[in-house]
C-alpha cells in the first residue's frame with residue numbers, strides 16, 4: 001500500500017524518526033507497543049531513531065529506546081555511533097543515558113585502548129633484583145612461561161578458522177615443562193620476568209593456571225628458546241606450533257594477552273640484537289630479570305652513572321591521520337612493502353631532539369610534501385616489531401599538493417570521507433570510484449582494527465561535521 005509515494009511501512013519508519021528527533025516519547029511508546037516499527041531500522045544514511053534522538057539531545061527518548069533494547073553500536077554511513085553524535089553535539093544528558101548502558105563514544109581519546117595497549121600485568125619492577133623471589137615465582141606451578149623461538153611465539157595449533165576469526169593462542173608453559181631447557185641454556189639463558197597478574201578470562205579464553213591461594217596472582221615469564229631445537233620444543237606437548245612470521249599471528253592474539261606478548265617480544269628482540277656492551281663491545285650480562293645488560297669489562301664507562309645503553313630500547317614512532325585544509329579529506333599512503341592495495345596513515349621514527357608535533361610535520365613533509373599546522377595527540381600503541389611505540393596523532397594540513405617520496409612510498413592520496421567510510425565499514429567500494437577501475441572489489445583497503453592507523457581513521461570519521 002503506498003501513500004505520498006512511500007510504502008506505508010516506510011512512512012511509519014520516517015514518522016518514528018521524526019518523533020525521536022522531536023522528543024515525542026508518548027507517540028513512540030505507543031508505536032513500540034504495537035511493534036509496527038523496527039527499533040534499529042536505519043534511513044538511507046544509516047541513521048537510527050537513537051541517532052536522531054542523540055543529535056537533538058532527546059535523553060528521554062534515548063532512555064525509552066534503550067529500555068526497549070535498541071542496538072547502541074550501530075554505525076551510520078559516516079562510521080558514527082549514537083554516542084559519537086551526542087559527544088560531537090555535547091548532549092551530556094544523552095551521554096549519561098548511554099553510559100548507563102556502558103556505551104561511550106570511542107572518539108574521546110582517553111577511552112581508546114589500542115590492540116597491544118592492554119596489559120593486565122603489574123610489572124613489579126621493585127622485585128627485579130630479588131633473585132630468590134624470582135626463583136620461587138619461576139618454580140611456582142601456577143606460573144605462566146611463554147616461549148619464543150627466534151622471536152616466533154610458541155602457540156597452540158588453532159583450527160584453521162577463517163583468517164579474520166582465527167585466534168592465535170599463546171601456549172602457557174609451566175616450570176616443569178621447560179626445566180630441561182633452562183638446564184640446557186645455562187648462563188646463556190635469556191629469561192625475562194614480565195609481571196604478576198591474572199587474565200580476566202571470559203568463556204573464550206583459557207585462563208592461565210592460577211593457584212588456589214586466595215588473591216594469588218600469576219607470575220608471567222618469557223624465555224628465548226632460539227638455541228633449543230624446534231623438535232624438542234614442539235614435543236613438550238601435543239598440538240604446538242611456532243608462529244615464526246609475525247603476521248597474521250601477532251594480530252590474532254586474544255586481546256587480553258596481546259599486550260603481554262608485545263612486552264615479551266620487544267624485550268627478547270632487544271636481547272637478541274644487543275648481545276654485547278654497546279659502549280665497549282665486551283660481553284654483557286643479563287640482569288634485573290631481563291631489564292638490564294651489565295658490561296663485564298672493568299672500568300667500562302657504561303658502569304658509571306645511568307646509561308640508556310644498558311636498558312631495553314623503545315623507538316618512538318609518530319603515526320598520523322592528516323586532514324585536508326577543507327576538513328573533507330584525509331591523506332593516506334602506500335608503503336612499498338604493504339600488502340595488496342592497502343593504504344595507511346603516514347608514519348615515521350622520531351629523531352633526537354624533536355617534539356612529537358615536529359616529527360609529524362617533518363615525516364609528512366618528507367613523505368608527501370604536504371605541510372602540517374596543528375597536531376593533536378590521539379592515542380598510542382606498543383608495536384613489537386621490534387620495539388616501537390606508535391604515537392597516534394591527528395594533523396591538520398595547511399597545504400594540499402602532494403609530492404610522493406618514491407624512496408619510501410609507492411603512492412599517497414587524499415581520500416574523501418565517503419571513500420574511507422565505505423571501506424572502513426567493509427562495504428565493497430564501487431571499482432569506478434577510485435583510481436583502479438579494473439580491479440574487483442574495493443580498490444584500496446585500510447589496515448585491520450588492530451592497527452592504530454585504523455583507529456585514527458575511525459576517530460576522524462567520528463568527528464565528522466556532517467551530522
Ligand SMILES: NC(=O)c1ccc[n+]([C@@H]2O[C@H](COP(=O)([O-])OP(=O)(O)OC[C@H]3O[C@@H](n4cnc5c(N)ncnc54)[C@H](O)[C@@H]3O)[C@@H](O)[C@H]2O)c1
Nearest residue numbers: 315317319344347348349363383385388390447451452453
Ligand atoms: N602499527 C601501525 O599501524 C604501523 C603503521 C605504520 C608503520 N608502523 C611501524 O612504524 C615504523 C616506522 O614507520 P616507517 O618505516 O614509515 O618509518 P620512517 O618513515 O621513519 O622510515 C623508515 C626509515 O627510517 C630510518 N630509521 C630511522 N630511525 C629508525 C629506527 N629507530 N629503526 C629503524 N629504522 C629507522 C630507516 O632508514 C628506515 O628505513 C615501521 O617500522 C613500522 O613497523 C606501524
Ligand SMILES: [Mg+2]
Nearest residue numbers: 347348363367
Ligand atoms: Mg619517513
Ligand SMILES: [Mg+2]
Nearest residue numbers: 348349350363
Ligand atoms: Mg623517518
Ligand SMILES: [Mg+2]
Nearest residue numbers: 346347348367
Ligand atoms: Mg614512514
Ligand SMILES: [Zn+2]
Nearest residue numbers: 277280295300
Ligand atoms: Zn662496556
